[in-house]
Amino acid sequence: xxxxxxxxxxxxxxxxxxxxxxxxxxxxxxxxxxxxxxxxxxxxxxxxxxxxxxxxxxxxxxxxxxxxxxxxxxxxxxxxxxxxxxxxxxxxxxxxxxxxxxxxxxxxxxxxxxxxxxxxxxxxxxxxxxxxxxxxxxxxxxxxxxxxxxxxxxxxxxxxxxxxxxxxxxxxxxxxxxxxxxxxxxxxxxxxxxxxxxxxxxxxxxxxxxxxxxxxxxxxxxxxxxxxxxxxxxxxxxxxxxxxxxxxxxxxxxxxxxxxxxxxxxxxxxxxxxxxxxxxxxxxxxxxxxxxxxxxxxxxxxxxxxxxxxxxxxxxxxxxxxxxxxxxxxxxxxxxxxxxxxxxxxxxxxxxxxxxxxxxxxxxxxxxxxxxxxxxxxxxxxxxxxxxxxxxxxxxxxxxxxxxxxxxxxxxxxxxxxxxxxxxxxxxxxxxxxxxxxxxxxxxxxxxxxxxxxxxxxxxxxxxxxxxxxxxxxxxxxxxxxxxxxxxxxxxxxxxxxxxxxxxxxxxxxxxxxxxxxxxxxxxxx
Amino acid sequence: xxxxxxxxxxxxxxxxxxxxxxxxxxxxxxxxxxxxxxxxxxxxxxxxxxxxxxxxxxxxxxxxxxxxxxxxxxxxxxxxxxxxxxxxxxxxxxxxxxxxxxxxxxxxxxxxxxxxxxxxxxxxxxxxxxxxxxxxxxxxxxxxxxxxxxxxxxxxxxxxxxxxxxxxxxxxxxxxxxxxxxxxxxxxxxxxxxxxxxxxxxxxxxxxxxxxxxxxxxxxxxxxxxxxxxxxxxxxxxxxxxxxxxxxxxxxxxxxxxxxxxxxxxxxxxxxxxxxxxxxxxxxxxxxxxxxxxxxxxxxxxxxxxxxxxxxxxxxxxxxxxxxxxxxxxxxxxxxxxxxxxxxxxxxxxxxxxxxxxxxxxxxxxxxxxxxxxxxxxxxxxxxxxxxxxxxxxxxxxxxxxxxxxxxxxxxxxxxxxxxxxxxxxxxxxxxxxxxxxxxxxxxxxxxxxxxxxxxxxxxxxxxxxxxxxxx
Numbered sequence: 001x002x003x004x005x006x007x008x009x010x011x012x013x014x015x016x017x018x019x020x021x022x023x024x025x026x027x028x029x030x031x032x033x034x035x036x037x038x039x040x041x042x043x044x045x046x047x048x049x050x051x052x053x054x055x056x057x058x059x060x061x062x063x064x065x066x067x068x069x070x071x072x073x074x075x076x077x078x079x080x081x082x083x084x085x086x087x088x089x090x091x092x093x094x095x096x097x098x099x100x101x102x103x104x105x106x107x108x109x110x111x112x113x114x115x116x117x118x119x120x121x122x123x124x125x126x127x128x129x130x131x132x133x134x135x136x137x138x139x140x141x142x143x144x145x146x147x148x149x150x151x152x153x154x155x156x157x158x159x160x161x162x163x164x165x166x167x168x169x170x171x172x173x174x175x176x177x178x179x180x181x182x183x184x185x186x187x188x189x190x191x192x193x194x195x196x197x198x199x200x201x202x203x204x205x206x207x208x209x210x211x212x213x214x215x216x217x218x219x220x221x222x223x224x225x226x227x228x229x230x231x232x233x234x235x236x237x238x239x240x241x242x243x244x245x246x247x248x249x250x251x252x253x254x255x256x257x258x259x260x261x262x263x264x265x266x267x268x269x270x271x272x273x274x275x276x277x278x279x280x281x282x283x284x285x286x287x288x289x290x291x292x293x294x295x296x297x298x299x300x301x302x303x304x305x306x307x308x309x310x311x312x313x314x315x316x317x318x319x320x321x322x323x324x325x326x327x328x329x330x331x332x333x334x335x336x337x338x339x340x341x342x343x344x345x346x347x348x349x350x351x352x353x354x355x356x357x358x359x360x361x362x363x364x365x366x367x368x369x370x371x372x373x374x375x376x377x378x379x380x381x382x383x384x385x386x387x388x389x390x391x392x393x394x395x396x397x398x399x400x401x402x403x404x405x406x407x408x409x410x411x412x413x414x415x416x417x418x419x420x421x422x423x424x425x426x427x428x429x430x431x432x433x434x435x436x437x438x439x440x441x442x443x444x445x446x447x448x449x450x451x452x453x454x455x456x457x458x459x460x461x462x463x464x465x466x467x468x469x470x471x472x473x474x475x476x477x478x479x480x481x482x483x484x485x486x487x488x489x490x491x492x493x494x495x496x497x498x499x500x501x502x503x504x505x506x507x508x509x510x511x512x513x514x515x516x517x518x519x520x521x522x523x524x525x526x
Numbered sequence: 527x528x529x530x531x532x533x534x535x536x537x538x539x540x541x542x543x544x545x546x547x548x549x550x551x552x553x554x555x556x557x558x559x560x561x562x563x564x565x566x567x568x569x570x571x572x573x574x575x576x577x578x579x580x581x582x583x584x585x586x587x588x589x590x591x592x593x594x595x596x597x598x599x600x601x602x603x604x605x606x607x608x609x610x611x612x613x614x615x616x617x618x619x620x621x622x623x624x625x626x627x628x629x630x631x632x633x634x635x636x637x638x639x640x641x642x643x644x645x646x647x648x649x650x651x652x653x654x655x656x657x658x659x660x661x662x663x664x665x666x667x668x669x670x671x672x673x674x675x676x677x678x679x680x681x682x683x684x685x686x687x688x689x690x691x692x693x694x695x696x697x698x699x700x701x702x703x704x705x706x707x708x709x710x711x712x713x714x715x716x717x718x719x720x721x722x723x724x725x726x727x728x729x730x731x732x733x734x735x736x737x738x739x740x741x742x743x744x745x746x747x748x749x750x751x752x753x754x755x756x757x758x759x760x761x762x763x764x765x766x767x768x769x770x771x772x773x774x775x776x777x778x779x780x781x782x783x784x785x786x787x788x789x790x791x792x793x794x795x796x797x798x799x800x801x802x803x804x805x806x807x808x809x810x811x812x813x814x815x816x817x818x819x820x821x822x823x824x825x826x827x828x829x830x831x832x833x834x835x836x837x838x839x840x841x842x843x844x845x846x847x848x849x850x851x852x853x854x855x856x857x858x859x860x861x862x863x864x865x866x867x868x869x870x871x872x873x874x875x876x877x878x879x880x881x882x883x884x885x886x887x888x889x890x891x892x893x894x895x896x897x898x899x900x901x902x903x904x905x906x907x908x909x910x911x912x913x914x915x916x917x918x919x920x921x922x923x924x925x926x927x928x929x930x931x932x933x934x935x936x937x938x939x940x941x942x943x944x945x946x947x948x949x950x951x952x953x954x955x956x957x958x959x960x961x962x963x964x965x966x967x968x969x970x971x972x973x974x975x976x977x978x979x980x981x982x983x984x985x986x987x988x989x990x991x992x993x994x995x996x997x998x
Contacts, residue, residue: 070908070988073915113881135911139902146896149941153948161945172937176930180923183911187919196915 004065006046007079007130010089013039013046014123018116029110033100036115040097043122044471047093054086054489069136074189074197079130083493084265087335088129088258091342094471095254096122099247101468102350105357108155108245118247121147125255129262134198137266138175138182141223144256145171148248155245163243170236174223181219185271188212204270213272217279220268227260228316231290241309246353249305253312254346258338261319269323270500277501280324281421284406287324288425288432290317295435299442304364307443308348311387314436315341321429322402325422326501330405331494332487333398336479340386340394343472347383350469351376358459366458367450375461377448379469384444386476388437394479403430536588536597539574539605543637546570547630554626563629564620564969571613571636578606582994593708594647603843603994604643604772610980611765611850612636617973618858619757627668631661632761639769643776648697648707651773655693658769659686659737662762666754678753685746689736696729709777717784727787730777737770738824739817741798748805751817756868759813760857763820764850771827775842782834791831792925798825799932807939812860812872815939816853819898822936823849826913829929833916841912843991848905848984852894855977858970859891877946890974892944897981899940900933905984912988 017039021032050063063081081089096118103109124147127140145168152164182198185206189197192206208216226233241249269276294314301307315337322334354376355363370377382393389395403426410423461469479486534541550563580586581602588597612632619628638657645651663686666679699722700715701707716727732743739747751759783791802822809815827849830842861868863884864876881888897904910933918926984990 069986072989072992073912075988113885139907142902142907146901150944150948153945161949165941165945168941169934169938172934176934177927179911179914179930180918180927183915183918183926184923186915190919 004063004079006050007063007065007081009046010043010093010126010130011079011123013043014119014126018119018123021112021115021119024112032112032115033104033110036119037097037100039119040100040122043126044093044097047089050081051086051090051489054081064132066132072196073135074133074186074195074199074202075135076133076199077136078133078199079127079136080132081130082132083490083496084335085129085262086489087339088262089126091258091339092122092125092129092255094475095251095342095346098346098468098472099250099350102353102465103247104464105354113150113154117147117151121151121251125259128259132200134182134185134200134203134267136198138179141178141259141263142172142175144259148244148252148256151248152240152244155248157243157245159239160243163239166236167240167244170233171226174226174233177219178223181216184212185216200266200270208272210274213275217268217272217275220263220271221279221283224260224263224268225286227263228257228320229260229290229313230286230317230320231293231313234290234294234313237309237313238306241312242303242305246349246356249309250346250349250353253309253349254342257312257316258342261316261323261334261338264320264323265497269497273500276324277326280326280501281419281425283324284321284422284425287317287320288429290314291321291429291432292435295432295439298439299435301439302364304352304443304447305349307439308345308352311436311439312341312345314432315345315387317432318399318402318429321406321425322398325402325406325409325426326498327405327409328494328498329401330409331497332490333401333403333405335490335494336394336483336486337398337402340398340476340479343475344383344386344395347379347469347472348387351380351383354461354465355458359455362455365453366447366455368448368452369458370448371452372455372458373460375466376458379461379466379473381444381448382473382476384440386480388440389433392477392480394476394483397479397483399433403433532588533590536586536590537595538577539609540637540640542570542574542577543633543640547633547637550626550630550633560624560626563626564616567629567633568613568616568620570633571609571616575606575609575613578602578609582606590644591650593706594650595644596646597644599995600776600839601644603991604776605640607772607843607847607850608636608639608643608765608769611768611847611854614851614854614973614977614980615757615761615765617969617976618760618854618861620969621757621861625669628665631665631668635659635661635665635761636765639765642769642773645776646709648701648709648712651709651776652690652694652697655737655770655773656690658766659690662686662758662766665758665761666750670753670755672753674753678750681746682750685736685743689733689743691733692729692736693733696726696733699723699726699729713778713781717781717787727784731787731791734770734774735794735828738767738774738828739821740794740824740828741801741821742794744798744801744821744824747821748814748817751820752811752813754813756813756857756861756872759816760854763816763857764853767820767824768846768850771824771842771846774831775839778831778838780836780838783831788832788834788922791828792922795825795829795832796925796928796932798822798828799929800935803932803936803939807935807942809939810874812864812874815874816857819936819939820853822932823898825932826910826929829917829925830913832920832922832925833913834920835916837912837916837919840992840995841909841916843995844912844984844988845909847991848897848909848981851977851980851984852897852906855974855981856891856894856898858974858977859887859894862887862970862974863891874943874946877943878949879947881947882950887974888947890978892947894981895940895943899937901937903985905981905988908985908988 017036020035024032065079067077069075069077100109108114124140124144128137128144131137131140149164149168152160152167156163185203186196186198188206188208189202229237241252244252291314294310298307298310301310319334319337322330322337355366386393386395389399406426410426414420414423553562587599590597635658638654641650642654642658645654663679663683667675700712703722704711704715716723736743751762799822802818802825806815806818809818827842827845830838863880864872897906900907900910914926
């Protein structure tokens, strides 16, 4: 009955609300804010409903919307819920009302431009995650950049112009090759099936040469490595995260970075399975370097925002590590880490933004938050503990699963005679957990438990803000305490992912180059 | 044998334009109110578009003069594109001009464009191309006292004449061997090998590249565009470029070029894209930026010539239509935002902070500029996608990747415009708030609205031209 309706609403509501907000007269008013919040809450409700009702069987295509856009090119406006994006849909739906409510205290949340930018950003994110057509995915992938660019440009800090330009242009570099790869895949589809098609289902079934797979994999890897970001493409991170407005930074860290990981899951691995399994050790190496590099840099940071930004770099490394371990537990862990990190880092940045609203730029000098504003301190501490991966929080569930799965995989590979690179990488990543505890708890000590300094009074958490943080905390605790039912939702997708790369991994096979490799079960044959 | 009514109905849009020109001449002699000219122009063009739509939907095709004038699906569609762009441009031009001659010259140019589209022999093609280009020269001079206008117009005239001469050389070379002036025979002969055919092909391509301002034949474009008033620049950048590219498509059709010709075209296109985008980054005035960006866009359009899969005509139609309409809208929005600055050499700095005082034209300008940059999901991206899918499918992956890299450079300066729109400057806000809205601005608004509607249609139905041409 509801076949495509819920998905359609997810895309329509932001557009309609944006129009309504634009039509209300006046540059800023209370009613515009209320309308936007109502829209975002509706979207959160729909995405929550979709998450809860999704039952995880791979063939469940109940939630699917397919409208032909350029029929003769096989480009369709095809959105659908599947195992890979169900978590991210929940995350996107959940984050935006939280961000808006936390921004309620600052005057910019009443401005039309701000609200419209948030709504367009939300619609683009939904489009990216739900997209089941490669060209549509690419279109939304780039579209996300525009509202973020304007957000940084208009509402950012001192060096916002430089930051906005860097953010946009750096991220766009990745898409130069990505577009070529996308079109090349369409050409392959033309050659093999006789008609252009950019549908993922068609593209996954193609038999691609190793050379084509290599080009596709490298292009996608570059684009996603810039997006996440991963070392060594992370240099835009401190500038953009530092200069963006608080809500912008929260959304960049919480939602946009997940696009990078999602791209790897959706594009790189299924479209180039042979190259993925061959390149996995190197990508894992990059991920581990990101983990350690981000952690070491975070240890040295005095600026709170930059500290959390580098911690975000570190945590994204875990996600990529989990994905490329190609092991049940690790991939589950990576998917959970997307949710957990999304919630935690958004919580951290939003608490910082609340502090900034209260005392202005001197919030960097806060030292005794626990005495001045105990409720705020407790909230901050909860998010810090999630980041540290304390058991009973989602951070522990995800990082433990990733490291456990990665370790298993590394051990099996080493025992089968392949290089111990994966094993060493996972061991190094485990030390990253210690470093994570190091910088996060140092952050907690500095901001929460110091002696009272210049600032002597601070408004504590008010009920509105507490209500905003509640969903994030509930999500963190739910995944931390009882994740099993949620894991069932993505089990099908995880199995499919591993099946696509399993045959050519681990077994000691001679390297076969320049042969068509089927992304399925017949890696040996041709 | 075509009857007299066929001549009337088949060429009805052309007849309407000729009537318009005559009426305008009479009105000028009678010293009638000059405010009549614009609406009359728009009325005639709208009627012409209506006739063409009727012809299109009824699948009207006719060989009027065998070997010279053939009205096929391509012709009707191309004429519709030209007249449509002319209509949108007409809305924009009403604000600037108060003179019958401007409209007469525009109508002559459009008439030439239409003759090109239905030509199947080189006599009518040549007449059309000349009629298209020459009024531009007069338009650039008309009503301008500045010597810079003469300089730009002279450059345009000289290069245009050189281009025409090159084309004539090429056509004559082929004529001397084949004895016919039919366009189809030219294409068949030119790619059939032999030194004179190779030379003929090179000459004709060079002539068209000069007219379309492709690197390295682009040198006239920045000065010519800069020296004219903004509506005329919009006209040069949109309608004339569109007509020239479609003329080339009329000649070449979907026939694959020889491999060395295709390679040369690919190299020149990539060079054009890089040169145009890199040079545009350094510009600080709007018209010069538009000129260099149009050099880059000519590169994208010419890239489609390398296609061997048969998708050339429809992808170029789409690209040309989107590019022309987008350019006109961008110029119109710029003039809405920068009324004062236009008289002091349209510096880009007049856009600073424009969003805060005029949100709607600023948003439209930002969207059109991002569309020109090729950011999805705007029609500009779809247009580039349609061209590059053919190019990559024909095997030119490396030039395509280079072209993407070049288009990335293009994003830099287009983004710079969006950047300026959101840059808050206190002084400009006060100045802008004191602007007096003139009555004639409403016409420009009308043009922007119609153009935006057209772009929205292009965005929602990118396979429009594919379907409309499919009956050919």
